[in-house]
Amino acid sequence: MAKINGNEIRPGNVIEHDGGLWVAVKTNAVKPGKGGAYNQVELKNLINGTKLNERFRAAETVEKVRLEQKDFSYLYEEGDALVFMDQESYEQLQLQKEFVGDRAAFLQDGMIVTVELHEERPIGIKLPDTVVLEIVEADPVVKGQTAASSYKPAKLENGLRVLVPPFISSGEKIVVDTNEIEYVRRAD
Known part of the structure; x- marks a missing residue:
């Protein structure tokens, strides 16, 4: 672990604070007219996901954690x-x-x-940002649907459901975004 000053905290840094592990999500250097400058830091707890807004003065030191x-x-x-x-x-x-x-x-x-x-x-x-999965069930396209609402539900081999374009049918493999859990494109 290394000690850094409060004004050196940057987004992505992991610090030990109040006995917990926190990642800095956003930082903002504030220089008020009166009083000393400080770093306004939005923190997210790595264990339970809670958020916290904290002020760190330049003179304060925090433990920067290396993961x-x-x-x-x-x-x-x-x-x-x-x-x-x-x-x-x-x-x-x-x-x-x-x-x-x-x-x-x-x-x-x-x-x-x-x-x-x-x-x-x-x-x-x-996880990898995308995975290739096979569609095991896809609803037929309903005639008269507008292009905007033409995405239809489909069930993937892993049991998840995503919305896919009308030209995708059961048995096809598609690329799925693992972060957003949504259709990206037809797999090659």
């Missing part, structure tokens, strides 16, 4: 846990499904994900 990022490949699901393997050491890591959230549905055998660790403790996970 380790490691690549893991997804192996399988075991009850409420998802099992991953460290790409370098081959050690296995179990994460609770709720830690991964809705995006757990996108995990595929052997998929490489990046896990952020703080002192060996997982605090974040990043």
Whole structure:
């Protein structure tokens, strides 16, 4: 860990504050007419997602935390846990499904994900931005629909539903955005 001054906090920095781990989302240097300058920082708690607005004076120091990022490949699901393997050491890591959230549905055998660790403790996970999935059910197009409303619901092989353009049918593979959970394009 390294100490930095309050005015050096930048978006993306992870700091230890009030006994928790926080990532700086936005920072704004404020120089009031009276009194000393300060850095207005919007923080997000890395463990539970709560937000906090905090003022840090230049003279204050905070602990800047370095997160380790490691690549893991997804192996399988075991009850409420998802099992991953460290790409370098081959050690296995179990994460609770709720830690991964809705995006757990996108995990595929052997998929490489990046896990952020703080002192060996997982605090974040990043999936690939897009995945290719097959459509198992697609509603037929309703005649007379306007172009604007012509997207139709479709069910993906992983059980999730997305809206797709009318020309997409069951059995086709599409590219899906894992962050927005939406159709991107037809897969090649």
